[in-house]
Amino acid sequence: MKEFTIGPNDAGQRLDRWIAKTLPLLPAPLAQKYIRLKRVKVNGKGSRRDVRLQKGDVLQLYINDEFFERPTRENAFLSVFKPQLDILYEDGHIMLLNKRPGMVVHPDDQERVNTLITHVQAYLYQKKEWSPYWENSFAPALCNRIDRNTGGIVIAAKTAEALRVMNQKIRDRELQKLYLCVVQGTIKPREGQLKGYILKDEDKAQVKVFDKPVPGGKTAVTLYKTLETRNGLSLVECDLITGRTHQIRAQFAAAGHPLLGDGKYGRERNNKRLDRKFQALYSYKLRFAFTTDAGCLEHLNGREWTVENVDFVEEYFPRSDQD
Numbered sequence: 097m098k099e100f101t102i103g104p105n106d107a108g109q110r111l112d113r114w115i116a117k118t119l120p121l122l123p124a125p126l127a128q129k130y131i132r133l134k135r136v137k138v139n140g141k142g143s144r145r146d147v148r149l150q151k152g153d154v155l156q157l158y159i160n161d162e163f164f165e166r167p168t169r170e171n172a173f174l175s176v177f178k179p180q181l182d183i184l185y186e187d188g189h190i191m192l193l194n195k196r197p198g199m200v201v202h203p204d205d206q207e208r209v210n211t212l213i214t215h216v217q218a219y220l221y222q223k224k225e226w227s228p229y230w231e232n233s234f235a236p237a238l239c240n241r242i243d244r245n246t247g248g249i250v251i252a253a254k255t256a257e258a259l260r261v262m263n264q265k266i267r268d269r270e271l272q273k274l275y276l277c278v279v280q281g282t283i284k285p286r287e288g289q290l291k292g293y294i295l296k297d298e299d300k301a302q303v304k305v306f307d308k309p310v311p312g313g314k315t316a317v318t319l320y321k322t323l324e325t326r327n328g329l330s331l332v333e334c335d336l337i338t339g340r341t342h343q344i345r346a347q348f349a350a351a352g353h354p355l356l357g358d359g360k361y362g363r364e365r366n367n368k369r370l371d372r373k374f375q376a377l378y379s380y381k382l383r384f385a386f387t388t389d390a391g392c393l394e395h396l397n398g399r400e401w402t403v404e405n406v407d408f409v410e411e412y413f414p415r416s417d418q419d
Contacts, residue, residue, distance in 0.1 A: 098164060102153040111138065112145040115157075122163040123222075125178075130159060179219040184401050189258035189392050190239075190251060191216065192382065194403050197247040197374040201238055213238055216252050225254065239263055240273075243342075248275070248379025249401060261391050265384075272383040275334040275344060276323075278376035278408050279353040280366055282330055286322040290347040291315075294340045302360055303342050305350035316340045318347050324413050329356060331413050345375060356408070376408040 106114060115127050115136065127136075134142030135158040138149070149155075182194035193212065195201065201212040217236050220226040226236055239251040239262045253259035265271055293306045293313035306313055317337035324331045330353070334344050342361070348354060349361035356362065357372030367373075386397040 098157050098159070100155045100157070102149045102151055102155065104151050107149060107151040109149050110145070111136070111143055111147050111149060114149055114155075119157075119159070119163050121165060122159065130157075135159060179215040179222070181215055181219055184249065184403070187395075189255050190253055190262065190396075192401055193250045193252055195242055195247055195250045197245050197407075200244045201241050201250060212250060213252075220254065234259075239266060242379060245374040246377045246379070247403075247406070249273070249382045249403065251382075255392070257392050261393050265386060265390065265393075268388070270384070270386045270388070270390075272381075272385060273336065273379050274381040274383075275336070276378045276380045276406055276409060277332050277334060277344060277348070278356040278412055279330050279332055279348050280356060280363060281328065281353045282325050283320070283322055283332065283351070283353050288320060290318040290320065290351060292347060292350065294343065294346060296341055303340070303346045305346050314338070314340055316343050316347060318344060326413060329412055331409065344377060356412075372408075376412075378403065378406045378408070380406055 100118070102114075109117075112124075112127060112131065115122065115131075116124065119127070128145060130136050131143065131145045136143065137156040137158075138147065139154055140156070181191075182196070183191060184194055185192040193216070195212055199210070199212055200207050203209070203211050203214065213236070216238075217226070220236055221228075228235065234256040237253050237259050239253055239259065242248050242250055251262060253262055292315075293309050294303045294316040295306065295310055295313040296303045305316070315338060319335040319337060321333045322330050323333055332348075336343060345355050345358050345361045349358070354362035356370065356376040357367050358375040358377075359367065359373075362375070380403045381400065382402075383400045384393075384396040384398065386394070390397060
């Protein structure tokens with residue numbers, strides 16, 4: 097139990113708003129529950145959430161000590177009181193998540209709380225499957241990354257063993273990730289391979305594609321297959337043989353067929369005409385094809401997951417028109 101006396105600067109505030117300011121790590125629904133259960137007392141008695149506090153009021157909070165800590169990068173997930181996750185699959189070791197465009201996967205300078213990993217940690221914390229107060233070192237982690245404005249399947253490890261195994265499988269290319277994208281124009285041939293050398297420009301946060309090897313450049317290979325062409329746009333499936341920064345976006349742009357909605361490598365005029373704000377790129381299919389022992393993840397071998405509803409496919413290549 098902790099006790100507080102209301103001073104002149106806090107007088108006049110509603111009780112629930114004072115709690116939100118004083119205990120920013122306490123999820124709002126839980127705060128409301130504590131008020132209802134009279135675990136928050138004002139002058140020794142239970143109270144309503146909308147009561148106005150007066151100077152000199154004494155508040156007694158029968159609330160776990162962890163919620164009195166200050167927000168930090170490590171515990172900010174506790175304030176995400178309504179985790180927003182599209183879970184494709186979950187077991188005791190991993191989760192497969194459908195990340196929507198616009199969400200960043202890890203905290204950065206622009207966003208520290210509303211990220212995919214903090215939603216995952218909040219979800220597991222509220223399920224009582226994980227808590228930073230139980231562990232000495234491990235925290236749930238993401239095994240792969242997807243750009244902020246790209247959507248697709250992200251793998252989250254719930255255990256240290258799963259993280260170790262999955263990271264090794266990714267390095268050994270024992271899983272396949274297929275992407276859907278919408279590019280401008282018609283690619284010839286309709287199915288084939290894009291191969292080049294990608295050089296990253298750190299200052300501009302983008303890459304350049306070269307036909308021949310260049311100092312610092314890395315080989316980039318993308319297999320592609322055109323699924324449909326309509327209204328000057330092509331729906332393409334891609335299989336990354338290598339995994340370079342912005343590989344699909346940069347290679348198709350270099351080939352003269354930039355992704356629709358790509359503000360960095362695309363054609364702004366067409367993006368505005370079709371009102372596309374995010375690049376039309378989605379990591380929509382994941383296959384596990386283990387060739388070596390997978391330990392705790394062996395049960396995933398041979399299985400496949402697909403995101404059935406990709407927004408730009410439904411918008412530019414609606415099924416009703418295909419039937």
